[in-house]
Amino acid sequence: MKKIVSGIYYVGVNDYETDLFEGLWPLPEGVSYNSYIVKGEKTAVIDTVKIHFVDEFLKKVEEVTPFEEIDYIILNHLEPDHSSSLVRLLEKTPNAKIYCSKKAQGMVESLYRITEKVHVVEEGETLNLGDRELVFYMDPLVHWPETMVTYDSREQVLFSCDAFGSYKALDVGIFDDEVNPDDYYEETIRYFSNIVAKYVKYVKKAMEKLSGLPIKIIAPAHGLIWRKDPGRIIKLYEDISERKANPSVVIIWGSMYGNTKQVVNHVVEGVKEAGVEVTVLDFSRHDLSYLLKESWKNKGIILGFPTYDGGPFLKTSYYLHLMKRKNLRDRIVGFFGSSMWSGRALKQAADDLRELDWEIVEPLLEFKGAPTEELLKHAKELGKTIAEKAKQ
Ligand SMILES: Cc1cc2nc3c(=O)[nH]c(=O)nc-3n(C[C@H](O)[C@H](O)[C@H](O)COP(=O)(O)O)c2cc1C
Ligand SMILES: [Fe+2]
Ligand SMILES: [Fe+2]
Numbered sequence: 001m002k003k004i005v006s007g008i009y010y011v012g013v014n015d016y017e018t019d020l021f022e023g024l025w026p027l028p029e030g031v032s033y034n035s036y037i038v039k040g041e042k043t044a045v046i047d048t049v050k051i052h053f054v055d056e057f058l059k060k061v062e063e064v065t066p067f068e069e070i071d072y073i074i075l076n077h078l079e080p081d082h083s084s085s086l087v088r089l090l091e092k093t094p095n096a097k098i099y100c101s102k103k104a105q106g107m108v109e110s111l112y113r114i115t116e117k118v119h120v121v122e123e124g125e126t127l128n129l130g131d132r133e134l135v136f137y138m139d140p141l142v143h144w145p146e147t148m149v150t151y152d153s154r155e156q157v158l159f160s161c162d163a164f165g166s167y168k169a170l171d172v173g174i175f176d177d178e179v180n181p182d183d184y185y186e187e188t189i190r191y192f193s194n195i196v197a198k199y200v201k202y203v204k205k206a207m208e209k210l211s212g213l214p215i216k217i218i219a220p221a222h223g224l225i226w227r228k229d230p231g232r233i234i235k236l237y238e239d240i241s242e243r244k245a246n247p248s249v250v251i252i253w254g255s256m257y258g259n260t261k262q263v264v265n266h267v268v269e270g271v272k273e274a275g276v277e278v279t280v281l282d283f284s285r286h287d288l289s290y291l292l293k294e295s296w297k298n299k300g301i302i303l304g305f306p307t308y309d310g311g312p313f314l315k316t317s318y319y320l321h322l323m324k325r326k327n328l329r330d331r332i333v334g335f336f337g338s339s340m341w342s343g344r345a346l347k348q349a350a351d352d353l354r355e356l357d358w359e360i361v362e363p364l365l366e367f368k369g370a371p372t373e374e375l376l377k378h379a380k381e382l383g384k385t386i387a388e389k390a391k392q
Pocket of ligand 2: 077079143162
């Protein structure tokens with residue numbers, strides 16, 4: 001348990017046990033489930049934690065307040081990483097009423113079979129805690145349709161749920177001035193690209209809606225609490241919701257026998273010659289979570305992969321599919337890769353991406369077997385061309 005400001009406490013937990021968030025996204029440094037207590041004359045708990053950590057959570061809650069004095073349990077979001085300790089918390093809090101959105105009400109019933117003592121809050125509704133007030137704003141689809149945020153207007157704290165959240169447990173501290181915030185900044189981008197990116201339109205709407213609120217502290221449901229520089233994370237979200245990318249390039253390559261791999265350094269050289277920053281990742285050895293993050297960050301994307309069973313290298317196919325599912329837009333992309341007989345994997349990949357508005361830079365550098373000197377020259381040019389375009 002930690003105090004954030006007068007009357008507001010952190011009662012979240014760290015999870016170092018789950019290897020894959022949502023069964024998909026690696027957690028090499030864990031993740032936190034942040035829950036908060038706001039204590040006025042009345043007391044509210046905001047969100048809970050994943051059920052696996054319920055005992056630790058309840059202990060922390062009890063350090064702040066006797067359970068009988070909890071009047072409200074506010075559920076910003078029903079994804080089980082935040083809601084699954086609800087039943088256990090309710091067993092201890094006979095006087096608590098659930099506050100959630102209309103859509104969340106149905107989820108509370110379908111997930112936990114709870115229908116009583118549920119109050120549905122409206123957009124802009126306030127909850128008076130005596131010496132302070134909480135205000136609720138809907139931000140549907142950031143991350144699920146029922147999601148809302150809660151705002152403490154006296155202390156100007158925004159409990160933003162998944163918005164502004166990140167992977168990486170809170171091991172050293174819970175505030176941005178207690179740790180190196182850069183580590184969490186990167187993990188915020190990864191979390192965003194993996195979890196929230198699909199709904200970028202709704203993030204934009206939410207950002208516009210909340211832009212008038214004076215905010216001193218951002219308290220999300222995962223990762224750091226931003227009290228020193230909330231502006232930094234707000235700016236990141238403004239940029240992300242506009243799909244703004246860095247004027248830099250990511251090269252993602254895959255290779256079975258090294259023919260495609262031989263080309264990578266030449267593409268890198270071309271990018272560097274244009275004075276542009278470049279990141280290199282491997283389809284086979286880097287998890288898609290990171291490929292997605294870097295694709296979200298970089299304006300230029302160069303993909304190198306061989307033909308495999310008449311199509312793109314398998315891991316590349318999944319990546320291309322994911323780009324469409326996550327609806328990443330407005331990128332400049334180039335291709336290179338080896339084949340032996342049928343070829344056409346690069347053309348298939350380019351065709352596959354045409355439904356997105358990516359600029360595909362021709363020619364597609366497909367070659368038979370090992371690359372020739374001529375091909376390597378073209379590869380360097382490809383790197384340079386995409387870097388120049390990314391800079392603009
Ligand atoms: C499992 C497997 C499937 C392949 N399928 C095709 C194919 O359908 N069409 C083709 O032209 N080449 C195919 N190839 C040949 C590779 O594309 C070729 O060996 C290429 O040079 C490999 O590039 P790399 O050294 O970068 O892995 C296949 C190779 C393997 C090992
Ligand atoms: Fe979520
Ligand atoms: Fe979450």
